[in-house]
Amino acid sequence: MVVRLVLFGRQGAGKGTQSSLLAEHFDAPHISTGDMLREVAADGSEVGRRVKDYIDQGLLIPDDTMLDVIRERFAHADVVAHGFLLDGFPRTLVQAQALLDHTPVDVAINLDVPEDIVLERLSSRRVCADCGRIYSLAVPPSNRWVCDTCGGRVTQREDDTPKAIAKRLATYTRETEPAIDFFAKAGLLVTVDGLGSPDVVARRLITAIDGRLVR
Ligand code: AMP
Numbered sequence: 582m583v584v585r586l587v588l589f590g591r592q593g594a595g596k597g598t599q600s601s602l603l604a605e606h607f608d609a610p611h612i613s614t615g616d617m618l619r620e621v622a623a624d625g626s627e628v629g630r631r632v633k634d635y636i637d638q639g640l641l642i643p644d645d646t647m648l649d650v651i652r653e654r655f656a657h658a659d660v661v662a663h664g665f666l667l668d669g670f671p672r673t674l675v676q677a678q679a680l681l682d683h684t685p686v687d688v689a690i691n692l693d694v695p696e697d698i699v700l701e702r703l704s705s706r707r708v709c710a711d712c713g714r715i716y717s718l719a720v721p722p723s724n725r726w727v728c729d730t731c732g733g734r735v736t737q738r739e740d741d742t743p744k745a746i747a748k749r750l751a752t753y754t755r756e757t758e759p760a761i762d763f764f765a766k767a768g769l770l771v772t773v774d775g776l777g778s779p780d781v782v783a784r785r786l787i788t789a790i791d792g793r794l795v796r
Contacts, residue, residue, distance in 0.1 A: 586686070591694060606787060614669040674763055686764075690771050690790070706741055709733040711731050
């Protein structure tokens with residue numbers, strides 16, 4: 582079964598957490614372009630240093646580079662066999678158009694959380710540097726700042742500083758909202774309320790997606 586899903590949402594809306602849950606539920610590869618780019622940024626190469634600069638400043642990687650990254654990922658056997666759950670892509674109108682030129686999409690979801698709430702969530706967010714598991718000041722790992730899943734170090738993302746957060750949210754409004762509109766006009770968008778516990782939001786998302794999937 583091939584399922585092709587796109588998850589939109591402001592930074593801090595819970596996209597990462599929900600993408601993992603949904604990818605498991607629908608048995609589709611979770612493709613987080615942010616995670617892929619953070620891996621490149623950590624490899625110490627010249628390209629890695631450039632990518633890290635963009636990320637730390639809260640700037641988008643240029644569209645051409647992103648399209649190469651996603652094309653390469655789409656050629657892998659897991660995507661061909663199972664489809665995808667895209668988390669963090671597309672982020673611009675150009676990326677949205679290129680995606681729909683390349684492949685059909687079953688459903689695009691806008692995980693809706695108001696800006697004042699995401700601001701609060703982002704400043705308290707902490708992430709495992711090794712496996713990416715997400716915690717917060719309110720819900721930390723059980724053993725100090727050691728990840729419950731993999732034992733990695735749990736820290737604050739370098740782009741979760743107030744300055745980078747403000748820039749990323751402004752970029753979301755300017756660059757990503759036109760991409761969301763594009764999916765709405767294509768009749769593929771469902772907006773889902775992202776407020777509530779992860780389980781409650783996951784159930785809402787699954788119901789919304791099931792309502793749209795033609796099985
Ligand atoms: P995320 O973890 O999704 O918030 O992504 C972290 C950072 O990676 C973003 O702030 C951008 O710098 C970069 N990034 C991730 N996905 C994209 C994309 N589709 N287009 C451009 N830049 C991206």
